[in-house]
Amino acid sequence: MTDAPGSAEERLPEQETVAEFNSSHKSNFHRLLGFLQTTPSAIPLFVLVTAVIIFGILNGNRFFSPFALTLILQQVAIVGIVAVAQSLVILTAGIDLSVGAIAVISSVIMGKFTFDLGIPGELAVLCGLATGLFFGTANGLLVAFVKLPPFIVTLGMWQIVLAANFLYSGSVVIRSEEIAQVAPILQFFGRTITVGGAVFTYGVILLLFLVLLMSYILSQTAWGRHVYAVGDDPDAAELSGVKVKATLVSVYAIGGLICGFAGWALIGRLGSVSPQAGQLANIESITAVVIGGISLFGGRGSVAGTLFGALIVGVFTLGLRLLGADVQWTYLLIGALIIFAVTVDQTIRKVSL
Amino acid sequence: MKYLTTLATAALMTAGMSVAASAADTSVCLITKDATNPFFVKMKEGAQAKADELGVELRSFAGKYDGDHETQVSAIETCIAAGAGGILLVATDSKAITGQVKKARDAGLVVIALDTPLDPMDAADMTFATDNFLAGELIGKWAAKTVDDPANAKIGLININVTQPSVGVLRNQGFLTGFGIDIGDKSKWGDETDSRIVGQEIGNGNAEGGRKGMENLLAINPDINVVYTINEPTAAGAYEALKAFGKQDDAVIVSVDGGCPGVANVEAGVIGATAQQYPLDMAGKGVEAIVKAVETGEMPAATEGKDFFDTGVGLVTDKPVEGLEQLTVEEGKNLCWG
Numbered sequence: 001m002t003d004a005p006g007s008a009e010e011r012l013p014e015q016e017t018v019a020e021f022n023s024s025h026k027s028n029f030h031r032l033l034g035f036l037q038t039t040p041s042a043i044p045l046f047v048l049v050t051a052v053i054i055f056g057i058l059n060g061n062r063f064f065s066p067f068a069l070t071l072i073l074q075q076v077a078i079v080g081i082v083a084v085a086q087s088l089v090i091l092t093a094g095i096d097l098s099v100g101a102i103a104v105i106s107s108v109i110m111g112k113f114t115f116d117l118g119i120p121g122e123l124a125v126l127c128g129l130a131t132g133l134f135f136g137t138a139n140g141l142l143v144a145f146v147k148l149p150p151f152i153v154t155l156g157m158w159q160i161v162l163a164a165n166f167l168y169s170g171s172v173v174i175r176s177e178e179i180a181q182v183a184p185i186l187q188f189f190g191r192t193i194t195v196g197g198a199v200f201t202y203g204v205i206l207l208l209f210l211v212l213l214m215s216y217i218l219s220q221t222a223w224g225r226h227v228y229a230v231g232d233d234p235d236a237a238e239l240s241g242v243k244v245k246a247t248l249v250s251v252y253a254i255g256g257l258i259c260g261f262a263g264w265a266l267i268g269r270l271g272s273v274s275p276q277a278g279q280l281a282n283i284e285s286i287t288a289v290v291i292g293g294i295s296l297f298g299g300r301g302s303v304a305g306t307l308f309g310a311l312i313v314g315v316f317t318l319g320l321r322l323l324g325a326d327v328q329w330t331y332l333l334i335g336a337l338i339i340f341a342v343t344v345d346q347t348i349r350k351v352s353l
Numbered sequence: 354m355k356y357l358t359t360l361a362t363a364a365l366m367t368a369g370m371s372v373a374a375s376a377a378d379t380s381v382c383l384i385t386k387d388a389t390n391p392f393f394v395k396m397k398e399g400a401q402a403k404a405d406e407l408g409v410e411l412r413s414f415a416g417k418y419d420g421d422h423e424t425q426v427s428a429i430e431t432c433i434a435a436g437a438g439g440i441l442l443v444a445t446d447s448k449a450i451t452g453q454v455k456k457a458r459d460a461g462l463v464v465i466a467l468d469t470p471l472d473p474m475d476a477a478d479m480t481f482a483t484d485n486f487l488a489g490e491l492i493g494k495w496a497a498k499t500v501d502d503p504a505n506a507k508i509g510l511i512n513i514n515v516t517q518p519s520v521g522v523l524r525n526q527g528f529l530t531g532f533g534i535d536i537g538d539k540s541k542w543g544d545e546t547d548s549r550i551v552g553q554e555i556g557n558g559n560a561e562g563g564r565k566g567m568e569n570l571l572a573i574n575p576d577i578n579v580v581y582t583i584n585e586p587t588a589a590g591a592y593e594a595l596k597a598f599g600k601q602d603d604a605v606i607v608s609v610d611g612g613c614p615g616v617a618n619v620e621a622g623v624i625g626a627t628a629q630q631y632p633l634d635m636a637g638k639g640v641e642a643i644v645k646a647v648e649t650g651e652m653p654a655a656t657e658g659k660d661f662f663d664t665g666v667g668l669v670t671d672k673p674v675e676g677l678e679q680l681t682v683e684e685g686k687n688l689c690w691g
Contacts, residue, residue: 170394171389171391177617270564322573324552328515
């Protein structure tokens with residue numbers, strides 16, 4: 001079974017067209033596209049490895065050290081975790097603009113409940129995760145049952161959650177030292193494991209764990225296959241007996257929960273609880289997902305690709321900073337990569353196996 | 354509800370009667386960059402308190418986020434239409450807003466730039482601000498007297514953002530001057546050639562950016578021992594990065610702002626010294642000046658020797674050095690905001 005069986009009605013005519021124009025190199029061209037279709041993370045992995053090698057050569061040991069390479073992992077951990085949630089949603093041909101806001105409000109709930117309500121840190125963490133789950137489920141219900149476009153639902157939810165976050169927190173930061181004294185559990189994902197010069201935070205380990213777990217679930221369980229089916233063609237999925245609405249709600253709900261975890265990891269990374277953090281996480285996560293080769297039209301791509309996509313952004317950012325380049329060059333190159341990635345996706349879509 | 358309204362009306366009337374009659378229908382607009390940054394939240398509180406005291410009406414506006422120029426433009430239009438006596442403006446885009454400011458002044462409103470000078474500065478009637486260059490200079494001098502060997506220091510700087518707004522440039526260049534580094538062109542950062550500067554990073558004024566900026570600086574040179582940060586949330590983020598690599602005792606962080614969490618971080622040893630500014634005062638004095646200008650026609654004057662009204666700055670540290678006027682953490686706490 002491939003990751004992305006194209007829908008029947010668009011497959012037939014396009015296959016004819018391609019066969020007409022490219023009949024002479026059909027086999028090689030198709031073999032490459034077939035490989036890319038079954039292994040959608042191949043291109044981002046290739047770009048990632050190439051980028052690491054090039055920046056390694058240009059920067060020498062400063063870049064090609066366990067310190068710098070694991071630093072990149074730390075820098076992409078939060079966006080990477082949010083991007084896992086984003087991947088699930090985009091695989092169903094949706095989009096979630098509220099991911100970053102949900103992560104931040106979860107972290108604020110964890111902090112405020114601990115300090116204002118005086119409940120134990122462990123319980124506050126559960127409340128924060130429940131908050132993420134709640135907002136994610138609300139998104140899912142609106143998308144699946146009220147049949148609103150995901151872009152609109154999450155655009156609204158983004159504003160609502162962010163405003164609620166500022167109203168509730170009063171923009172007040174909870175300091176790292178206070179958290180360390182009262183509820184160190186909040187900073188759990190900031191703890192580190194050092195192996196030689198390499199530094200791994202628990203947040204990085206959470207990211208890697210989530211990617212492995214979601215890769216397994218998406219490829220090996222019925223629910224995972226349903227997510228792809230719903231994204232590829234909801235009507236066909238419905239006719240094949242997939243509970244489309246339930247699947248959609250569960251995807252947004254799990255996405256919200258993962259954002260809750262991202263909020264927890266965010267406290268670990270910042271040390272403090274900051275209501276102003278994570279405001280660009282929605283755009284950054286979509287960037288990682290797209291560069292990672294997941295199709296914005298749903299049904300094709302893998303979570304491993306998303307991890308590579310996030311790492312590519314991290315490698316470019318640090319690599320260019322070490323070279324002393326203006327930070328705008330990073331944005332320029334990332335922008336070019338986004339367009340490149342979508343071009344590749346469209347090319348694959350036009351040609352089927 | 355009715356009771357509350359009656360009470361409020363009564364309070365307004367009492368307040369109105371205690372000052373000159375014209376003040377009762379004077380209103381003052383406050384336009385800030387956003388409504389979430391504690392600095393602006395405090396500014397609004399200071400303006401409101403002074404407005405209540407003088408019996409004038411305060412209308413507050415804010416961009417939806419820092420960088421939201423359009424909302425500030427429409428806020429000025431609203432103030433002109435509402436016939437306000439004057440505007441206190443914390444400009445997001447200190448150049449682009451000047452056209453709108455001119456319209457307001459032509460319509461007879463007094464415009465005072467708060468915190469951020471307009472470009473050109475005389476586009477506003479007066480600027481009420483912290484002397485940001487002096488603020489930077491104070492922490493620069495303190496840092497130079499605190500590190501063991503300033504001639505061989507390794508300095509990392511975490512600035513605000515790529516657009517190099519005037520406040521960020523003044524603090525940065527003030528810091529370098531205070532430390533004893535030749536700053537070249539004082540209208541921008543990044544053109545210095547002193548080898549003690551390891552790198553100039555961008556932190557967007559928040560903890561997240563502070564941490565990432567510090568990580569990047571450590572990747573460039575792990576031996577950094579002096580860190581300048583644009584504000585205290587950035588400093589807190591930078592400290593987390595140092596801590597993650599076990600280097601928190603090897604580097605001294607200096608900052609600007611003097612918010613209460615920042616002063617608490619000075620006490621906790623996260624920040625070595627911070628230059629404290631006084632937003633409540635800034636806004637309160639601004640309201641006073643506008644009311645005075647409307648009532649008497651007398652425009653606010655600049656502080657002697659400067660081209661703006663200096664609202665003061667204090668150096669807060671718990672490791673005082675010789676030859677500088679400094680506030681203790683206790684004193685800083687009494688004066689802190691947010």
